[in-house]
Amino acid sequence: MSKKHRDRNWAPAPPALGADAHVIDNHTHVASVVPFSRAMSHEAQAKGQPEVPVYSVDELLHQAQEVGVEGVIDCGCELPNLMTAVDMAREHPGVVHAAIAIHPNESVLHGHRGVPGPDGLPLRYKPWHEVSFDDAIAEVERIARAYPRQVVAIGETGMDLFRTGEGAKELQREAFRAHIALAKELDLPLQIHDRDAHREVIETLLADGAPRRTVFHSYSGDAEMGRIAREHGWYLSLSGTSSYKGNDGIRESVRIVGLDHVMVETDAPYLTPMPYRGRTNAPYMIPYTLDALAQYLELPIDEVARATRATTREVYGV
Ligand SMILES: [Zn+2]
Incomplete structure (x- = not known):
């Protein structure tokens, strides 16, 4: 489907x-879904497509609860939005929980103006990147x-x-270690973002000793x-990518680790x-992700849901 004909509206x-x-x-990144859907709404309008509603955080949480998604772990992973996730959790006790960190693509920018990306151009440098990485992670703590x-x-x-060139690789590794x-x-x-870096991530975990509860968020590995x-x-958290054709390695990994080490996530808005x-x-x-997993495992969807819910309780205590 060409971008021109892309449907920008919400899925049913x-x-x-x-x-x-x-x-x-x-x-998930619920706070980011709001501006993202606003952009979709504007694009749809510009293309003369049917109107795309923009929902608030409260509405998004309510819609989730209507289909049995009773809560979320919201991730704040840039210095200026660490408290967004925490405030959302304070406003929705028992429904929203927070995960905080400095994202790998952010960590290389802190105190390092102009670190080149894969295309040799500086990555997007923002005012808060003036803060050193040490000060940024001190704020996380x-x-x-x-x-x-x-x-x-x-x-x-x-x-x-994927986004960070060789030059920044060691900076990322040091940030990960911290x-x-x-x-x-x-x-x-620990919620791990591993994009095109399986070997480096595993090496680092083994060298330093992994935390007692280590989770690969949007797991993208193979059977090995x-x-x-x-x-x-280690635990695997499956996003929508686990339902994509061709991602057999992700699904095979579920069989290998067992559902007591598997959880589900959206990583919304993506x-x-x-x-x-x-x-969006x-x-x-x-x-939908649970349904794809249930079909693959040839189990009833509610059985898969209960198993992943139990894993979440085991890992996060929520
Ligand atoms: Zn994420």
């Missing part, structure tokens, strides 16, 4: 999960300690070699990586599950 709501099979969206009821994880951190140390210090689960995860007791790949993602889309 999936059938609701059973009353005893409610789940948590284990990694301060907030995590100040809001222990809201902050349930350190993340997303890790390595991203997050690993912080998660262990606070005994919080699934076996490594099983060996070390990575929308099939059959709505390309639309939001927590209410989780049942």
Whole structure:
């Protein structure tokens, strides 16, 4: 489908999960869904397409609950929005929980104006990047300690070699190591962002010693990586990409680690599950990902939902 004819509207709501099979969206960016959908709304208007409504955070959370997604772990991973996730958690106790960190693509910018990206051009440098990485992660630690009821994880951190060139690789690794140390210090689960960096991420975890609860967010590994995860007791959080044709390695890894080490997430506003790949993602889309997983495992969807919910409780205590 060409971009010109892309449907910018929200996907319809999936059938609701059973009353005893409610789940948590284990990694999402709800605050980002609002401006993202506003942009979609403007684009649709410009193209003369049907009107696209813009929903508030409250409405998005309500829509999720209507289909059995009872809560979310919202991720704040840029210095200026760490408190956005924490404030959302304070406003919605028991429904929203926060994960905070300095994202790998952010970590390389702090105090390093003009680090070249893969195309040799500087990555997008913003005023808050004047703060050194050490000061930025000190702020992550301060907030995590100040809001222990809201902050349930350190993340997303890790390595991203898709957007970051070789020059920044070691900066990213050092930032990742600092997050690993912080998660262990606070005994919080670690949510890992691993894009095109399986080997580097695994090497670093093994060299430093992984936190007790280590989660690969939007897991993208193959069966071999699934076996490594099983060996070390690491958890896999599946986004909509687990429903995409061709991602057999992700699905095979689920069989390898078992559902007691698997969770589901949206990573909204991106990575929308099939059959709505390309639309705006939001927590209410989780049942589509569960449905694809249930079909692959040949299990009832509610059984898969209950199993992933139990894993979430085990890992995050929520
Ligand atoms: Zn994310």
